[in-house]
Amino acid sequence: MTISTFLALSLLAGGSAFVQGAVGIGFALIMAPIFGFFDASYLPVTLLILMLPLNFLVAWRERVSIDLRGAGWITFGRFFGTFLGMAVLIALSVRQLEIAVGLLTILAAGVALLSPPFAPRPSASLGVGLFTGVTETATGIGGPPLALLYQHAPGPVLRSTVATCFLVGELISLAVLIVAGKVGQTQLMAALSLMPAVLIGSLLSRHTHSRINGPALRMAVLIFSIVSGAALILKG
Numbered sequence: 001m002t003i004s005t006f007l008a009l010s011l012l013a014g015g016s017a018f019v020q021g022a023v024g025i026g027f028a029l030i031m032a033p034i035f036g037f038f039d040a041s042y043l044p045v046t047l048l049i050l051m052l053p054l055n056f057l058v059a060w061r062e063r064v065s066i067d068l069r070g071a072g073w074i075t076f077g078r079f080f081g082t083f084l085g086m087a088v089l090i091a092l093s094v095r096q097l098e099i100a101v102g103l104l105t106i107l108a109a110g111v112a113l114l115s116p117p118f119a120p121r122p123s124a125s126l127g128v129g130l131f132t133g134v135t136e137t138a139t140g141i142g143g144p145p146l147a148l149l150y151q152h153a154p155g156p157v158l159r160s161t162v163a164t165c166f167l168v169g170e171l172i173s174l175a176v177l178i179v180a181g182k183v184g185q186t187q188l189m190a191a192l193s194l195m196p197a198v199l200i201g202s203l204l205s206r207h208t209h210s211r212i213n214g215p216a217l218r219m220a221v222l223i224f225s226i227v228s229g230a231a232l233i234l235k236g
Contacts, residue, residue, distance in 0.1 A: 081133020
């Protein structure tokens, strides 16, 4: 990683962590296509590692608002989806992974942007967990389905529950990836070098999350994600 690449990725990672901390989604949607541009070999391991402290801090900050019942159903589905996601990751080449990240980014953002609301019932939570397990293990992207599930819940419930589900799911995905031999020194060093920026962005969001216009910022994140996903598919 060159100095210019490190500085660019640090700035983007810090900004993405700020958005995630303030709104509840955004980090993976922004950073997955960006990692794809710089070096797709960072996906999904570097992305998953960077999200661990980010989601822990968000979940802990608003822990009293966590929907424990919903999180339990989501995690149950997420566990089984992890193995399907691992199969997808093994089957894809680097270029195919780039295209998959782009397509899934557009699909996930589009669903979150256009779908009508529905209640977070056990069956819906289980299905979202299964889908998230596949997409996050394969590409690092899993936020929009969870955000869609809780889109009409109060901000603290959305942020804390999504962060909790992410945290548990990321630990499951990383454990499976380690066993499969998909975690290497390059990904670990990249995550370690970008971790300070993520922590700074997350900590800054603590001072603004209650005042930020969540719906408007969420819309901006989703639109940006659709554009960046399309650019990743077309980069050749």
